[in-house]
Amino acid sequence: MAKPSRPSLLGSIQADMASTGGAQISGAVVPMTQQAPTPPKTEVVKSTVYLPPLVHRKLKEIAFAKDCKIHDLLMEGVTRILVEHGHPSVDELRQK
Numbered sequence: 001m002a003k004p005s006r007p008s009l010l011g012s013i014q015a016d017m018a019s020t021g022g023a024q025i026s027g028a029v030v031p032m033t034q035q036a037p038t039p040p041k042t043e044v045v046k047s048t049v050y051l052p053p054l055v056h057r058k059l060k061e062i063a064f065a066k067d068c069k070i071h072d073l074l075m076e077g078v079t080r081i082l083v084e085h086g087h088p089s090v091d092e093l094r095q096k
Contacts (some may be wrong), residue, residue, distance in 0.1 A: 049074065056070075
């Protein structure tokens with residue numbers, strides 16, 4: 001004898017949404033194609049750094065010893081490079 005199928009929560013939600021044409025929120029029908037507003041742009045640019053695993057491990061150890069994050073160490077290095085090449089530091093550039 002075969003086991004009876006278990007009710008599916010996802011299946012019932014999909015069936016409700018199909019019958020109403022969208023999700024119902026406090027009596028109003030909201031179509032599923034509506035997107036959330038985009039957050040405002042920040043004053044930073046994201047960049048990815050690829051590090052060898054041992055370098056990443058050492059940076060984690062240094063950050064732990066200094067009670068800071070790897071990001072703080074990288075920003076310290078960027079500031080040193082900028083100043084070494086005759087440019088303002090990161091903090092000075094942020095103020096402009």
